[in-house]
Amino acid sequence: MTVTTEVRTAARVVDAVKVYGGGDTAVRALDGVSVAFPAGCFTAIMGPSGSGKSTLMHCAAGLDTLSAGAAYIGDTELGSLDDRRLTLLRRDRVGFVFQAFNLVPTLTVRENITLPLDLAGRKGDQEWVEALIDVVGLRDRLHHRPSELSGGQQQRVAVARAFAGQPDVVFADEPTGNLDSRSGEEVLGLLGRTVRHTARTVVMVTHDPVAAAHADEVVFLADGRLVDRMTAPTAERVLDRMKAFDAGTSQAKAFDAGTSQAKAFDAGTSQASPAKAFGGGTSPAPEVPS
Ligand SMILES: Nc1ncnc2c1ncn2[C@@H]1O[C@H](COP(=O)(O)OP(=O)(O)OP(=O)(O)O)[C@@H](O)[C@H]1O
Numbered sequence: 070m071t072v073t074t075e076v077r078t079a080a081r082v083v084d085a086v087k088v089y090g091g092g093d094t095a096v097r098a099l100d101g102v103s104v105a106f107p108a109g110c111f112t113a114i115m116g117p118s119g120s121g122k123s124t125l126m127h128c129a130a131g132l133d134t135l136s137a138g139a140a141y142i143g144d145t146e147l148g149s150l151d152d153r154r155l156t157l158l159r160r161d162r163v164g165f166v167f168q169a170f171n172l173v174p175t176l177t178v179r180e181n182i183t184l185p186l187d188l189a190g191r192k193g194d195q196e197w198v199e200a201l202i203d204v205v206g207l208r209d210r211l212h213h214r215p216s217e218l219s220g221g222q223q224q225r226v227a228v229a230r231a232f233a234g235q236p237d238v239v240f241a242d243e244p245t246g247n248l249d250s251r252s253g254e255e256v257l258g259l260l261g262r263t264v265r266h267t268a269r270t271v272v273m274v275t276h277d278p279v280a281a282a283h284a285d286e287v288v289f290l291a292d293g294r295l296v297d298r299m300t301a302p303t304a305e306r307v308l309d310r311m312k313a314f315d316a317g318t319s320q321a322k323a324f325d326a327g328t329s330q331a332k333a334f335d336a337g338t339s340q341a342s343p344a345k346a347f348g349g350g351t352s353p354a355p356e357v358p359s
């Protein structure tokens with residue numbers, strides 16, 4: 070029997086397994102996760118440190134490959150693509166926002182926003198780009214360089230850049246991790262508005278219940294497994310759910326905001342580099358600050 074759903078899926082993984090290393094030191098970062106990210110929705114991924122959130126995001130986005138199972142962007146199974154086609158898919162259909170903003174310091178705000186289009190040799194939709202500039206509120210900063218902007222403004226540039234090519238889905242790994250709470254709120258509000266006003270899809274990893282409350286749905290990971298989902302989250306309900314983890318498993322101690330907030334996205338040790346996100350691998354990527 071087939072079940073038809075009206076909601077289109079922007080990205081999904083099925084029975085996703087990811088094992089790092091081998092032998093005694095093998096780490097099973099994903100242990101059979103199946104989850105779909107509906108198109109037009111803002112989904113948050115939460116879970117203790119080390120639960121596999123970044124791994125799930127990287128594998129779903131085609132920045133890293135699964136050991137078993139399948140990852141799809143729309144109907145395209147990523148494992149079926151060779152390197153070149155995977156690079157093109159990431160470039161044309163996926164947007165990324167990293168914790169470290171990864172703007173190119175020598176380019177202006179406008180040049181940073183249109184960078185993915187320029188790298189792809191595409192003009193893009195000018196009206197869309199102009200509208201984005203207004204949505205992120207940076208029209209009066211277009212000729213500035215990243216060093217002349219606040220952290221929140223830089224992350225707003227990164228959000229605009231992620232959406233510039235009208236991707237099917239934007240993945241964000243702790244996009245507010247380096248921001249103070251006010252700038253963080255601005256960026257989260259911006260992500261939420263962009264999803265609602267443009268029917269785009271966002272998948273965001275976060276440790277922060279207040280951040281997660283901006284999403285339409287929260288999925289919870291623990292020990293590489295999907296353990297819960299929550300629709301219409303509020304910060305309070307998310308916090309309660311996290312406390313339940315704490316009571317139930319020792320794992321959840323890692324939810325401790327102090328340690329997790331401070332953890333930076335480490336491009337050096339991760340297999341998924343920001344350069345890759347902008348089409349690296351088979352084509353020259355811009356220099357990105359680490
Ligand atoms: N490149 C790697 N090589 C070996 N092990 C890795 C690698 N990347 C991640 N891991 C391990 O896989 C597990 C999941 O890591 P992951 O980065 O996905 O966790 P996370 O939920 O994003 O954690 P955090 O909240 O601290 O960012 C951890 O045990 C981690 O040590």
Ligand SMILES: [Mg+2]
Pocket residue numbers: 122123124274
């Ligand atoms: Mg992580």
